[in-house]
Amino acid sequence: MNAYFSSRARASSGTALHGPLLYARSRTVPRALVVLLTTAALAVWAADGLDAYLDPERRVPIVALAPLFAAAVIGASLYSASEELDRTAVSPWWRRRLVHLLALTALTAALLSVAVLGHTSVFGPPAMIRNTLGSTGLTAAAAALLGARLSWLPAFGYVSAVYLGSAGAHGRSSAVWAWPVQPGGGTGAWTAAAVVFVLGGALYVVRGARAEAGRS
Known part of the structure; x- marks a missing residue:
């Protein structure tokens, strides 16, 4: 009898241990980590x-586009090949989706910030962290609405349009809608990016990635 309960305990412990690992592998998280490190x-x-360490203004392409590419990598990792299993699982999977999204976002923000150390009030780590949040929020929302395969598309379109078309933009409103190219200390840009991340992240965490036809 003791041997029976001991084996059951070991099986339960193994399931608890391997559950998160299986989840990470099913979302190709290890591959995403490698790509994020490369980015x-x-x-x-x-x-x-670009000699961006001498002239902070030259950091704008890096601050705007590096988080965009990293967010696309995160979005690809949100794909689920077992949507039905996610919905019918005994343990709610929204917690795993939340940890997954937050962990990759935090890691990405920390890694990318190394590229723009110094000049924190201009285009330094605060701007990189803000853009990581905003781009990932757009990608997460798109994953829930369009599917993980196309999750990069809305963020790419928006950030690219802002990067190319905001040079002559002025006024308080531009600090909000042009948040990807704003200096790191702007309250309006931070508010906009934070709202996008919270709303987009919440939508994904609650709904998961949309099922995609033709993929299994």
Whole structure:
């Protein structure tokens, strides 16, 4: 009898241990981590090549586009091949989706911030963290509405349009809608990015990624 209960305890412990690992593997999180590390390394290299350490204004392409690419990687990792299993699981999967999203977002923000150290009030780590939040929020919302495969598209369109078309924008409203190219200390830009992250993240956490036809 003791041997029976001991084996059951070991099985339960193994399930508890391997559950998060299986979840991470099913979302290709290990591959996403490798790509995010590569993205951060490229951002550091690009910042050095642009002499961005001497002129903070030259950091704008890095601050705007590096979080965008990283958010696309995070969005791809939100794909689920077992949507039905997610909905019918005994343990609610929204907690795992929340941890998944927050962990990758925090890691991305920390890694990318290394590329823009210094000048924190201009285009330094605060701007990189803000843009990581905003871009990931857009991607998470798109994953819930369009599916993980196309989750990069709305963020790419929006950030690219702002980057290319906001050069002559002035006024308080531009600090809100043009948050990807604003200095790190702007309250309006931070508020906009934070709202996008919270709303987009909440939508994904509650609904999960939309099922995609033709994929199993």
